[in-house]
Amino acid sequence: MKDKLLKTKYFFTISAAVISFAVFAPNISSAQTAAGDPAMPPIILEISSSRTLSGTAGDFVEVHGDIKNAASKPITDVTAYLSLVDTKTHMPVDLEDWSVEKGLFVGTIGGAATLPLDWKIHFVTSGDYALSILAVVKDYDKPIGSAITYFHVAPKQNLNPGAVLPVALGEPIFLAMFFLAFKYRRDKKSA
Amino acid sequence: MHKLIWKKDILAEIYTWKSALWLLLTALIYSVTCYLLLTNKELSLLDQTEMLWLLGKIIIGASLLVAIIDASSLITTEFEQETIEDLFLSPLPVRDFILGKFLTVMSVWALMYAVAVPYVLVSSAGSNLSAVFLAYAALYGTLLIAGFTVLVFGLSFLYRSFKNTLTTSLVLFLAAGIPALFAATLKTGIVASVITAINPLDAAFASLDNVLVDYHASLSANWPYLLSILGFSAAAGVFLFVSVRIFEKRGVIKE
Amino acid sequence: MQSNEIIKMNGVNKSYGGRQAVRDLNLSVAKGEFFGFLGPNGAGKTTTIRLMTGILKPDTGEIEISGKPVSEKSHRSDKIGVLSESKGLYEWMTGREFLRFFVSLYGVKNLNGRIDELLAAVGLADRADSPVLSYSRGMKQRLKLARAIANDPEILFLDEPTLGLDPQGQEDIQRLLKKMNDKGMTIFYSSHLLHEVSRLCNRMAVIADGALVADGTLEDLRRQTKKEDLRDIFLALTK
The missing domain is CATH 1.20.5 (Single alpha-helices involved in coiled-coils or other helix-helix interfaces)
Structure with a gap:
């Protein structure tokens, strides 16, 4: 027993x-x-809006993330960056037109605290992309990254935005017909 | 009597298909530009002010080019067709001759501007930019075309040849146009400031940028650019005055 | 200047293009005269007309038209009409539009009436609304003549008016000019065709190499050259 x-x-x-x-x-x-690894900061990064990120070229979307201090002591001078890669061409994307603020200065994260990260990005071109967040801290040599989020931007299909077609087609046609009518009238008069 | 010359030349523009073809071609250029701006995957994502600024440059540039070609032919063809002698055997003063021709070019510009208006309205739909854009395009287009027309007329009286007048005029247009195409970020320093001060086309584009992109729409904020264009027009006027004096001294039939 | 002299040139010299086009020219034309001005090509006929109408300025000498010195404004006087040798037509216009433009420049009253009158006078009434581009050479010349008389001038200067015309065209122009001269218009007729000038003109002057070589009636020229045949007279005077 x-x-x-x-x-x-x-x-x-x-x-x-x-x-x-x-x-x-x-x-x-x-x-x-x-x-x-004393060179890496004790930070955990997550992208929380990974399911809602896909859209159409021209859309403005918000990327939400969280940055957590895994240590008990505060960490100062923290900056977080967006990193975007085109998965078809395997080329990094210049975020110049996509986002006004590529880097967010977070500042100090208290011990075991979590702070939100928000970016507004503009889908400039259609395609398939991989997004991650990188954080760098002043007192640490190496950056740390989040898991990668994949999303798709659908192409913008609009054959007649702002009703441009009636003007783009109509005006040259109207002018051509006007001048032809003028010439016909004159030729008839002279005949 | 300038009205008789004006009416004759306007009818010539239409009946000989000169202006008709140019108006049609510029309408096609505006159509393609507008359509691309609004539908192209990347271009259509331009800020609307930048779109209008691009369209404004095309409208003013195309109209100016057409005006230069037209002005180059208006006086020189009178020499080449040998109608100048009969014109100056009539009571027609030189002043009225020039004024009538000048009004012809300005009328062609007015037609080109009218053709451009629907494109501007479509491109600026949803914004409150169309009125200020149309006002400044009208102002700068008119001043630029008036200045260049006067300059080209001066060349016409000196050369009396369409080919020579057109070649020189186009070189001057290119000399003004090329620096104006440079992005504002590339134009820094004292050399760039001097270019903007003396180049009327550059001044017009810089002012449009100031109005549309930086939202400085008042005349007082754009006075330096206006001054540059007015200065150019005044200089062109002096050149025409001197050319006409030389023409009168040499005679209708070149001695 | 004698009271009935409507054109007077005194000691006129003109050179351009490096050559002496007119040398020491003295000439007078009486009011109402049908005056012929003869010379071979390049003799200075066109230059003389341009000097008289004020298109060109003489280097030296005096020119008077209707008793007034020729100045740069005189060629815009409504007292003279000129049919120059230049092409001078707006071919996209119709004949009527062309005349309307020039008649308007002279400020003629009763515009439509005057245009119809001119078209009828030169025999273009039935082709008035056709483009000038479609006109024959003779028709174009007649249209230019209509323009030259649009302001009903006192003096009409004609520079080779029948050049390039067929015999019928020449006959039509000459008949018209005779009619106008009979009504009192002074005609200064420049040509290199002696037979034409001798048939039409009361008096003629012959110019060769810029200088006047003869001035008088046909009989005067015969006496001067001792020749009978018109061609011989012309060659004797201009060689």
């Missing part, structure tokens, strides 16, 4: 340890990684 109880106690102890490890390992590992 005593042996059975002991075995059961050992079983639950070991199971709890395994489950705890499985749940907490990533954090522990990243904390250990961060803690293990």
Whole structure:
């Protein structure tokens, strides 16, 4: 009986340890990684608007993210950047026209605190893209990045925006007909 | 009597298809430009003010080019067709001759401006930019075309040849146009300031940028640019005056 | 200047293009005269007409038209009409439009009436509304004549008016000119065709190499050259 109880106690102890490890390992590992690599800041970045990011060229969308200080002490001079790559051409995208603020100066994040990150971006060209957020901290040599979010921008199809077609087609046709009528009238008069 | 010359030349413009073809061609250019601006995947995402500024440059540039070609032919063809002698054997004063021809070119500009208006309205739909844009386009277009027309007339009296007048006029147009095409960011420093001060086309484009992009729409904010264009027109007027004096001294039939 | 002299040139000299076009020219034409001005090509006939109408200024000498010195404004006087040798037509216009333009320049009253009168006088009434581009050479010349007399001038200067015309065209022009002269118009007729000038003109002058070589009636020229044949007279005077 005593042996059975002991075995059961050992079983639950070991199971709890395994489950705890499985749940907490990533954090522990990243904390250990961060803690293990003194050059990287103890920051966790997430993009929270990954499901709502896709749209059509010309759309203005908001990218929401969170930046979390995984350490207990505050971190100062934090700046977060957007990074965008065209997955078809495998080329980075110049964010000049896409976003007014490519870099956000976050400043200080208190110990274990989380702050929101928001960017307004303009879908300039259609295509498939990969987006991530990078953070750099003054006292740390290396940056740290979020997981990558993939999204699609559909092409803008508009054959007659702002009713331009009636003017673009109509005016040259009208002018041509006007002058032809003028000439016809004159030729008839002279005949 | 200038009205007789004006009427004769306007009818010539229409019946000989001169202006008719130019109006048609510029309408086609505006059509393509507007359509591209509004439908092209990247161009249509331009800020509306930048779109109008681009359209404004095209309207003024195309109209100026047409005016220069027209003005180059108006007086020189009278020499080449040998109608000048009969004109000056009549009681027609030189002053009325020039004024009538000048009004012809300005009438062609007025028609080209009227053709451009629907395109501007379509491109600026939804904004409150059309009125200020149309006002400044009318002002600068009129002043530029008046100045260049007077300059070309001066060349016509000196050369008495359409080919020579047109070649020289186009070179002058290019000399004015090329610096004006440079982006504002490239034009810094004292050399750029001097170019804007003496180049009427550059001054007009810079002012349109000031009005549309930077929202400085008052005349007082654009006075330096207006001054540059007025200065050019005055200089062109002096050149025409001197050319006409030389023409009168040499005679209708070149001695 | 004698009271009936309507054109007078005294000691007129003109050079341009590096050559002496007119040298020491003395000439007078009486009012109402049909005066012929003869000479070979390049003799100075056109230059003389341009000097008289004020298109060109003489280097030296005096020119008077209707008793007044010729100045740069005189060629815009409504007292003279000129049919020059230049092409001078707006071919996109119709004949009527062309005359309307020039008649308007002279400020003629009763515009439409005057245009119809001119078209009828030169025989272009039935082609008045056709473009000038479609006119024959003779018709174009007649249209230019109509323009030259649009202001009903006192003096009509004609520079080779029948050049390039067929015999019928020449006859039509000459008949018309005779009619106008009979009504009192002074006609200064410049040509290199002696037979034409001798038939039409009361008096003639002959110019060669810029200088006057003869002045008088046909009989005077015959006496001067001792020749009978018109061609011989012309060659003798102009060689």
